[in-house]
Amino acid sequence: MIRLLLGLLIAGNVVLLLWIQYGDSRGNDSQQLTRKPDFGDIRLLREVSAPELPMPEQLAPPDPEGEVVVPAPQQVLSEPKTEPEPAIVYCGELGPVRSRNMAEGYRRVLSQSEAAALQVEVRTGQETTGYWAMIPAQPDVASAEAMLKRLQAAGLEDLWLIRKGELENAISLGLYTEERYARRHADKVRKLGFEPTIVPKKKKARVYWVVFSGVAEIVLAEFDAKKLPANTVLHKKVCKQTLTGN
Numbered sequence: 001m002i003r004l005l006l007g008l009l010i011a012g013n014v015v016l017l018l019w020i021q022y023g024d025s026r027g028n029d030s031q032q033l034t035r036k037p038d039f040g041d042i043r044l045l046r047e048v049s050a051p052e053l054p055m056p057e058q059l060a061p062p063d064p065e066g067e068v069v070v071p072a073p074q075q076v077l078s079e080p081k082t083e084p085e086p087a088i089v090y091c092g093e094l095g096p097v098r099s100r101n102m103a104e105g106y107r108r109v110l111s112q113s114e115a116a117a118l119q120v121e122v123r124t125g126q127e128t129t130g131y132w133a134m135i136p137a138q139p140d141v142a143s144a145e146a147m148l149k150r151l152q153a154a155g156l157e158d159l160w161l162i163r164k165g166e167l168e169n170a171i172s173l174g175l176y177t178e179e180r181y182a183r184r185h186a187d188k189v190r191k192l193g194f195e196p197t198i199v200p201k202k203k204k205a206r207v208y209w210v211v212f213s214g215v216a217e218i219v220l221a222e223f224d225a226k227k228l229p230a231n232t233v234l235h236k237k238v239c240k241q242t243l244t245g246n
Helices: 002-034 100-110 141-153 179-190 217-225
Strands: 086-097 117-135 171-176 197-216 233-243
Touching: 086 100, 086 117, 086 217, 100 117, 100 197, 100 217, 117 179, 141 171, 171 179, 179 197, 197 217, 197 233, 217 233
Parallel strands: none
Antiparallel strands: 086 197, 086 233, 117 171, 117 197
């Protein structure tokens, strides 16, 4: 009986020892297998704000002594303002011309300038009616008559000794309607050894002048390219300067 109880007690101790050793370890293993791993505080990638990076122009090469050099801000230079150049305008007159229609035509050309003021004036003047080829006035009547004989001896005809007036003692070689014809004949007489000249023949007449002011230089340039009638001239002078633009 005692042996039986002793054997049961030993067997129970063995079973208890085995249970404590293996049964508890299996329980710990099962708890470790079923426990969720601890990964800490998990955050989504979109929830993480990216660090602020410096802009390229903010970066600067390191200083040789180890200090970071911050570049100075660049200054934007504005273009200098240019003042408008002054426009030159002219005052003056154009004439004389023989007819009002011709004067009105010149007035219309000059009126191309916006600020121009123009008017056609009638004046008493002299009108060229022809051109003389002549030997200039001689010192006295005797000298003039001697020159006339020399010209006749050279074979020249249509000679006329002027005995009074502004051309007294001059000798006309011919009167021509156009200056070019008078010069052509004077060249022939010059080849014969004489010294003729060209003298316009004038008479009193009513003539027309275009008086203007405020005319731009570019408008007056058109008259430089045109051939004006004989004895018609353009007188001009700078009367003021105005600024162009606004």
